[in-house]
Amino acid sequence: MNGGSDRREVIPEATVARLPVYLRGLVELAESGMATVSSVELADLAGVNAANVRKDLSYLHAHGTRGVGYQVDHLIGEISLALGGGEPSPVVIVGIGNLGRALSQYDGFVAGGFPVAGLVDADPAVVGRYIGGRVVRPVEELADVVTESGCTVGIIATPSASAQEAADHLVAAGIPSILNFAPAVVHVPEDVDLRQVDLATELQILGYHQHRRMASGANAGAVG
Amino acid sequence: MNGGSDRREVIPEATVARLPVYLRGLVELAESGMATVSSVELADLAGVNAANVRKDLSYLHAHGTRGVGYQVDHLIGEISLALGGGEPSPVVIVGIGNLGRALSQYDGFVAGGFPVAGLVDADPAVVGRYIGGRVVRPVEELADVVTESGCTVGIIATPSASAQEAADHLVAAGIPSILNFAPAVVHVPEDVDLRQVDLATELQILGYHQHRRMASGANAGAVG
DNA sequence: ACGCGCTTGTGCACCGATTCACATGGCACC
DNA sequence: GGTGCCATGTGAATCGGTGCACAAGCGCGT
Numbered sequence: 001m002n003g004g005s006d007r008r009e010v011i012p013e014a015t016v017a018r019l020p021v022y023l024r025g026l027v028e029l030a031e032s033g034m035a036t037v038s039s040v041e042l043a044d045l046a047g048v049n050a051a052n053v054r055k056d057l058s059y060l061h062a063h064g065t066r067g068v069g070y071q072v073d074h075l076i077g078e079i080s081l082a083l084g085g086g087e088p089s090p091v092v093i094v095g096i097g098n099l100g101r102a103l104s105q106y107d108g109f110v111a112g113g114f115p116v117a118g119l120v121d122a123d124p125a126v127v128g129r130y131i132g133g134r135v136v137r138p139v140e141e142l143a144d145v146v147t148e149s150g151c152t153v154g155i156i157a158t159p160s161a162s163a164q165e166a167a168d169h170l171v172a173a174g175i176p177s178i179l180n181f182a183p184a185v186v187h188v189p190e191d192v193d194l195r196q197v198d199l200a201t202e203l204q205i206l207g208y209h210q211h212r213r214m215a216s217g218a219n220a221g222a223v224g
Numbered sequence: 225m226n227g228g229s230d231r232r233e234v235i236p237e238a239t240v241a242r243l244p245v246y247l248r249g250l251v252e253l254a255e256s257g258m259a260t261v262s263s264v265e266l267a268d269l270a271g272v273n274a275a276n277v278r279k280d281l282s283y284l285h286a287h288g289t290r291g292v293g294y295q296v297d298h299l300i301g302e303i304s305l306a307l308g309g310g311e312p313s314p315v316v317i318v319g320i321g322n323l324g325r326a327l328s329q330y331d332g333f334v335a336g337g338f339p340v341a342g343l344v345d346a347d348p349a350v351v352g353r354y355i356g357g358r359v360v361r362p363v364e365e366l367a368d369v370v371t372e373s374g375c376t377v378g379i380i381a382t383p384s385a386s387a388q389e390a391a392d393h394l395v396a397a398g399i400p401s402i403l404n405f406a407p408a409v410v411h412v413p414e415d416v417d418l419r420q421v422d423l424a425t426e427l428q429i430l431g432y433h434q435h436r437r438m439a440s441g442a443n444a445g446a447v448g
Numbered sequence: 449a450c451g452c453g454c455t456t457g458t459g460c461a462c463c464g465a466t467t468c469a470c471a472t473g474g475c476a477c478c
Numbered sequence: 479g480g481t482g483c484c485a486t487g488t489g490a491a492t493c494g495g496t497g498c499a500c501a502a503g504c505g506c507g508t
Contacts, residue, residue: 038484039486051487054488055487055488058487058488063486064485064487066486066487067486068484068485069485070486
């Protein structure tokens with residue numbers, strides 16, 4: 001059943017999605033001088049259940065001390081290690097419209113270890129322009145950009161109509177991880193990791209809850 | 225226990241999250257002249273399982289015709305109705321930095337029925353500037369902006385340090401739905417709907433998979 | 449008018465995730 | 479040095495979601 005050599009076996013997807021949140025909270029704690037943190041405190045910071053925090057951390061083999069809590073430094077190290085080994089992963093942004101421009105200057109990327117290493121666009125009117133000190137290169141040179149900078153993450157910020165094309169370019173260039181901001185479903189090979197960030201969808205989900213609240217508020221008092 | 229008059233009882237959260245994707249696909253189908261669509265086709269468009277599509281649509285009481293499929297027009301109407309009743313929900317954006325500027329000009333918002341009705345910022349250096357024909361107003365006037373324009377959705381695009389403050393302002397102004405782009409956990413009252421869109425977190429999740437793939441690729445051939 | 453094929457609608461089983469509750473165990477204080 | 483407190487770590491039950499597989503039903507062709 002177990003080889004025993006699997007230091008880090010497998011972390012559930014839901015846990016992986018929470019680790020960055022823990023990490024942010026832990027960094028804040030470290031900056032404010034806290035040396036240890038309990039699962040309850042960390043749960044409060046991350047907005048989740050305390051038992052959930054403990055189970056999540058148990059997957060990292062980052063055990064704490066009973067009666068005391070977890071060591072903040074150690075925890076930061078373990079989570080960072082799990083989330084990419086601490087190595088920065090340069091990103092390339094495809095599609096330099098409003099959103100692409102904003103993303104290329106978004107501080108959170110650099111702070112999170114994801115420096116923007118390249119900008120490409122298919123529109124000749126945009127190619128050659130400088131955004132935040134970086135030149136926009138034609139999408140035909142995407143493979144070169146990837147090779148030069150060692151990009152491992154591609155961000156799609158094109159209009160939806162061009163999203164699939166952009167994804168194809170990224171896959172062809174050997175990018176293994178893609179973050180798609182375009183409101184469109186794109187298909188990639190199985191060995192490519194694709195995540196969707198859909199602003200319009202998020203708003204529509206909010207709209208549903210709002211609509212339902214009003215409707216049920218007018219009908220009955222039962223509100224979830 | 226049940227009134228029996230609940231035309232639309234409750235839709236599972238996972239289904240709600242897929243409805244906007246269906247809607248997009250359906251609109252495309254309608255534009256290309258398709259009158260009916262089968263669950264298999266729609267599933268392919270949305271990238272999900274066909275049985276899942278059928279089950280999702282059954283929650284809307286939007287049943288199709290056996291042997292034929294679903295009527296595209298009717299389905300668009302039903303989904304739109306579920307997702308906010310077809311009424312546009314104006315949004316107000318708090319924090320006009322790089323991201324806020326991009327969001328204020330994002331076409332997808334208007335197209336999705338979420339026109340940007342107001343921009344506010346706490347920084348006096350930003351207040352008064354015009355972004356896309358709209359003036360940035362001070363955060364103190366947030367309540368006025370909401371009242372004037374009937375905003376029902378607030379978008380937080382501030383730095384993380386100000387996110388909680390922005391949320392508090394929005395809640396105080398009576399906004400029931402908040403979309404938070406700041407990489408920070410914010411707390412709101414129970415009756416306020418809050419959704420998180422965290423770019424840095426998404427990248428870190430991608431980083432984990434990438435890291436794991438390399439690690440397990442060096443160890444064994446087993447890749448999920 | 450009748451039967452065949454296609455598609456919907458759904459019961460059921462599986463799976464991952466969450467959460468409670470409790471046993472386990474270390475630290476600090478006396 | 480002993481005892482009590484407190485927080486971890488985890489077993490087990492529960493919950494929501496997914497997907498298979500099949501029965502039910504409608505239309506179209508003959």
